[in-house]
Each structure stands twice: as structure tokens, then as C-alpha cells.
Amino acid sequence: MARTAAIEVTEGNPVKALQEFFRTLLERGKIEALLVARHLPVRNAVMPTLVTDPQQLAGADPLAPVFPINAAKVVSRLTRKPFEGRVAVVLRPCEIRAFIELVKLKQGRREQLIIIGMDCLGAYGNVDYLRFAAAAGDGSSATLDFIRNALEGRGTAFEDFDITTACKACEHFVAESADLSFELLGATLGEGLPLQANTPLGEALLGELGLASTREPAGRKEAVLDLLAQRTAYRDRMFAETAAATSDLDKLMSYLGHCVNCYNCRVACPVCYCRECVFTTDVFDHEPAQFLRWARKKGALKMPTDTVFYHLTRLAHMSTACVGCGQCSNACPNHVPVMELFRTIAAGTQRAFDYEAGRSVEEEPPLSTFREKEFFEVTGGKD
């Protein structure tokens, strides 16, 4: 049976409660270090930070409504090789799911980690967050405003923006595969913040810390189902609109028309893990004569070339691993709706292989494996 403990919340501030919990983990020697989103001494900047000194937890704020990068990328760097002891990483559900993909692609290790997740209420784009935090005065107040508004039914919209499209369309807002996860949805903060153990490791840890068990808050199930219904409806509308906007090559070209081939989207993408992307290798250092030949063929050649080619290739290479985190759109300087396209296509490619990115370490990535007898329709029934 999954076990839930209640973490005491004082002054109605769940962030402080989280910080206290992290402090206990460090002080009692349960972990060597904690990777957590933390306010930097720079105004309104929140970045994953590896903390070993409990004093440094003061700015830790995994509930801040922003994640400038998908932290699965740094967790992958952190776990490339075995190290001494154990590290806890505090991640959003989409970061956990991206990390699970990376583990399967041998880009990180699950061992020696305690994964701590939380119900994700969404995040603003990097630039929007700056405005949100500035209006609140400072980052910590901004987080509290956000959490209260979201949990008390006032929504997440602010001035002329809202949480990102990726977040609005995300149905994986519960951190199901974390060892421990903070359950904000349906919680009455005065009665403590529920911390749920999803794995034997998580359960053991709650036991070792001597945290009393509680029952799941009465309103949780309903709160989760409500949000799920909203998110799924939004997602399906997004799928339909994106499919209609890209249904042939002309439309796809207008969709991608403002792309300048900067490749920020794949640098930001947690599951695009190749150290060297083929699009930045010699393969694409075309000869001048080649450009002229191409230009002559149709009378005109847009440069830089290969924009549609790049996006289609990335779709083929990684859409089966796309977790819909939206960092691609977040990183695009030209507001190309990259996430919308990738999630829409990913829904199809993942369905085709009966796969869901980030669901489980046990499921093999579709392109890392094959069966002898399968997909006969590809060869017109020939086996």
C-alpha cells in the first residue's frame, strides 16, 4: 500500500515546508546532496542547484512557476557515472519523464537517486515569468501568489499571459514514478502537505524519518480528475488545430516559416541527447556549387536551407521520446510553436508503437528494439 505522510505547513507557506523537509534529509545524512530549483542571488532567476549545505536551502523553491531548462538534462550529467552516496533530485513530472527516457537511452542512471516530485500546477514561459515575479515584488512571494491562486480556484492567468501551452495541454501533472511526491491537489494546507511514497524506496525513507501516516485528503481524487479533464480537452483541441495547420507541405512551410535554423529547440530538448547533431556536422556544410545547383533547380533557394528537413528529421529521431515539456517552444526566439507540432506528431508515433514516453523504465524505446514478427502491413503483408 502506498503510504502518505503529512508535512507540517506553517504560516500557510508550503515552500517553507518543503525546505524543512529537504533540510531534514540533508541533516540526517539520508542524502549527500539535493538538486532543486532555487532562487539565485540574481533577481528573479530560478535554476536547478545542487545543494550540500542545509543553510543554502533558504532559496530552494521547486514550486516556482518557471523552469528555464528541463532539469532531466542536468540529472543526466550528474548520474553519468557512479558517485559516493545518494542524491535527491526534485523534479517536475515532465522532467522525471524525460529522465526516464534518458535512462533507457543510457544517458543517465536511476541508481543512487531519490526522485522527489510534486503535482505540477504549470509554469510560465521564461520571459513571462520575469514579469510575473517582478509584479509580485520578489520570487518567493510570486510562488505563493501562484500556488494560492491555482489551488483556490482563481486560475493561473496573469495580465495578458498564462502558463505555457505545453503545461495547459499536459495530462501528466501527477509525479507517478517519483519515489516521493508532494500532493498539492486537493490538499488543505492547514492540515499539512501530503507526501506520498510511490516506491519501496520512498516508503522506507518515510519510515526512517518517522513521519506519521495520514490518509489522502478527501478532495484529492476530484481535484485530479477535474484538472485532467481540462488538460485533456485543451490537448485534444491543440492536436486538432495543429494537425489542420500542418496538413500539407505548403501549410507546414508557413508553420515553420519564421524558423532561422538556430537549433535552440533541440539544444533545449531534454531527449535530444546526441552530443553532435547531424545538422551541425560536415554533412550539412554544403559546397557552394551545391547551393547553386539547388537554386537553379527551382529558380530560388531559401537560405539557410533545410529548415523543413531539420524539423522532420528531428520528429523521426525523437518524437517517440517526446514528453511534451515545451522547452523547445520556450527556447525559440521566433515563437515557432514547436511543442505543438512535436506533441501532435509524437501522439501518433508513440501510439503506433504502443509506447508512452516517460511511463516506465521497463518499456523499451521503440527504435532501440524490434521483433521478428510484427508490422507486416509495412511490407504490404509480406513476412
Added chain:
Amino acid sequence: MGEFEPTIIAFVCNWCTYTAADLAGTSRLIQPPNVRMIRMMCTGMVDPKYVIKALLEGADAVLVSGCHPGDCHYINGNLKARRRIKLLKEILPKFGFDERRLKMTWIGASEGIDFAETIRELVAEVKALGPNQARRQMVI
């Protein structure tokens, strides 16, 4: 204007389908001249981006053909290729590329007749489909 003559890019493996194509030629089997053949060591080497590039450059169809399952000279390259083609058949039609413009099949080294027939059928099918959308326009 004459009848539409499609251009078909065929990625064929050295050990089976290329040999079959050779056999079809030396046996003087009649085949339409629409195919540009690219010899690969194995269909397992056909990266999805080769197929995508061919279609974006205006090829009217792409054929990927190798050894029958069990006969691949690299044991299972063809089975890996089948998953990649499955993937592309899921992605490309979403952008208006007719699924029939991407064909995969197995043709063994001794099957020259089968090779010639596959080409005749594919050319006829693609003629009926008409030109690929990328043929008409500058692709960005």
C-alpha cells in the same frame, strides 16, 4: 506535354535486392526507367533522413528493399529498417505525403522477376498518384 514520368529513389541492399535488380537487367526483363537506385550495404543503414530528404527534393516515391527476414547479411538490419519505415509511414502522411509514396519490400537475390514486377507496379501506382507536392515548389 507528355505523360507524367515519376522519379523513384530506391534504397536497395547490396546482398539481396541489388543482386535481384542486376539479375532482372541481365535477364532483359522490361522495366520502366523511372528508378534511381542507391545501393546500401543493408536496409538497416537507411536512416529516416535519407527518405525524408528524397521526398523533400521532389522524388515521387521512395522504395526501400532488402533481404527477406532471416536472410539479412547483418542478421537483423532489415527488421530494424521495418520499424523505421513504420515510423515514417506514421509521420509523413500527416504532412500530406501519400503513404503509397513510401514502399518497403523484401526481394531476395534470385528474385529478378519479382524485382521487375515490383518496379512496374510501383511506377504505375505513382503515375496514378501524380507528382509529389515537393516537386512544384521551393521547400524552405
